[in-house]
Amino acid sequence: MELRRRLRLLSVTIAATPLVLVGCTADRLPGAKQAAPPQLTVTPGDQARDVPVSAEVGTAVKDGKITGVRLTDDKGAQVPAEPREDGSSWVPTRPLQNSRTYTAEVTATGEKGRTTTQKTTFTTMAKSTRTAVTSVLNFTGDQTYGTAMPVVVTFDPAIPKEARADVQRRLFVKTDPPQPGTWSWLADGKQVEYRAPDFWKPGTKISVRSALEGLPIGKDAIGDADRSGSSKIGRQVSLDIDNASKQMSVYEDGKLLRKVPVSLGKSSTPTSSGNMVIMEKFEYTTFNTMGDPNGGYIVDVEDAQRLTNGGEFIHAAPWSEGDQGYTNVSHGCTNVSNANADWLMRITQVGDLVTVKGTEVTLDQGNGWTAWNVGWDEFAKGSALPVPAGLKPTVSATPHPGVVAGGSAPAPARSNSGG
Template sequence: MRFRRRLTLFAVTVAAAPLALGACTSDRRPGQQHAETRAKPEVTVTPAEGSRDVPISGEIGTDVKHGRVTAVRITDDKGATVEAEPREDGTGWVPSKPLAPKRTYTAEVTVTGDSGDTVTRKTTFTTQPKSSKPAISSVLYFAGNRTYGTAMPVTVAFDPPIPKEARADVQRRLFVKTDPPQPGTWSWVSDGSQVYYRAPDFWRPGTTISVRSALEGLPIGKEHVGDTDKRATSKIGRQVQLEIDNATKRMSVFQDGKLLRKLPVSLGKPSTPTSSGKMVIMEKHDFTTFDTRGSADPYVVDVEDAQRLTWRGEFIHGAPWSEGDQGYTNVSHGCTNLSAANADWLMGVTQVGDLVTVKGTEVPLDEGNGWTAWNVSWEQFAKGSALPVPAGLQPTPTQAPDPGAVAGGSPEPAPSASGG
């Protein structure tokens, strides 16, 4: 879902009238102009006139026949203008920030019909008092003014998870706009703890992505409401992908489709194997501490040049203690060990949002253990949407993009402190 334009509005609901199809006379004389009549516009607007206890997440809905909305004006009870952004599908306008509780809003909507006639409807409604229901905490893993890799999924995490029956309502309040346009869809992790947004192919370098998670005051099921309204705009940088092969104990580093280097690695030993699958770099740390006290294999170790791949503590990092094993034997606690020099070099190449593919290890990557949006085909990803996928994005089974392919080409929870 994306906003293509912004309108300045005042609280609204609208109604309109149906059109009659044009008809032509069968007995017209030669040369007589074709006679035609057109139906007048018809519109239905929500909230209905006089509605009370409207959630502060309320928006102006319009159902138009035989015309289009040409003006929307929304004001509060003090006469101040309320800005709103139109939904891409034309079904309504979403205020640019949550409405205030216990306030009255008025909306005027003008519809211009195919006949040229116009209809204006006015509606007035009142929002509910501040909700006393507990809020579901949400985290938007897409910060503003950053540069991300081409596999960066827009990720929203929830605590507690969103029940299946409430996911469509939540998804309708999550908005993504890309410039240049590269449409995608949202897909839910099966337990409702995370939802991802991506396109069928990787983002094109240079793309600007603007995100809004407009959940404040949104009723979620019967017991909860959404917590906050968040926005962020960032860009996509160069195309970088890493491929790690357990059979060769090597990491291949690609940039813009070209192989830069092959680096020896040591992966997880048999008792703590590394996950195989398509992951995304989630965090980068020049220095951090792995502390697994309380686990079956407790240890505390300081590491440099660490890049997180999963919530459960799999990282790529410098491991000078295992340099003799790198390229030959797996000795880690599940992480990808590099020499200090190679880990330092890699930190200068990668970005949060770069794709990392690991293959040939003993265990597969679990759904939701990290940002796993690319660990499934587009066909399977689209099935995870709680709303219909736009016709132009209906999936067809395709081969997964090659790790060395240029992005956009053709074909082309609380984190664990563990590491190893």
């Protein structure tokens, strides 16, 4: 009996042995393919010198994905950085410092957890003596803006066409909830504007960074500063001014609140027709048009709201109340009564849309914040970088009233000319 039991055990062992051998040698069979480690390229290159302080950590990887990026300065302190949406690089959250050495350590992970880590050490350039391009960001922090508020950056001197893509890549906009858009350049290169296909949704939080400090711009210039601002979008208010009826229709969230009689620019100094945005609001200001061939004057006005760089405002004009609703007598501004001007100041926000129609002249692009003065397709043509094809308006391509949305250098040629 003991002999039979031993024979059974031997039989089980012999039967099991081939299975164990096959399991242990499967990965060693001739021709079995091993997982390759990721191939990783990091920029700036190791030991690179005279690197701009606007440098990003470029990460190109094959057969894997980036799983770790650490940037430290020459004292061992970590420099915070964020990845671009396309993963092409990591952008330091503040400019690097001149004449400092930095080390970037990047790790990529591929199939079966195989990793590749690469280090690169580089030194930034000394403080530049090149001409600084002054930039001005209109988006200041902790404000509440209207739903037509574009993000605007102005430049002095203008950005040459060949440098606009590099500049645009350093302009960042984040929205919560997400509402992607694009930048669009004016032809002269002095201004670039950002908006989405549709108006901002009320309650949207918007963060903007113009990260141009130390950025090489063209052959002879460099960016002046790194500027940022975070604000939110308030209720939707829009003003529709019709020259034919001499009436302003005021809408909130698509509902008509009030009709306001107006007097616009007379034929020698007409008001511009187009889609504008309220740029500034003044309880009191002074218009000075001395030297104007159409007649100069100096006058104090109340409750003035700027619409253009050239000096078109909505403002209180008690001297023309008898003409409001009937005759145009202004120097290009929209005249309203004291009571209506006061009411408008309490209703409107910087960033609200103002549409004027039926006058003798049209609004010039760049005369104010004119991002909504063209349709989306035309606006997107002004981008120096590719625009995602999926970005399309969900409403009319040309905004209309009542629609509900799904530095140190001055801006170009602004004046308080008024009228």
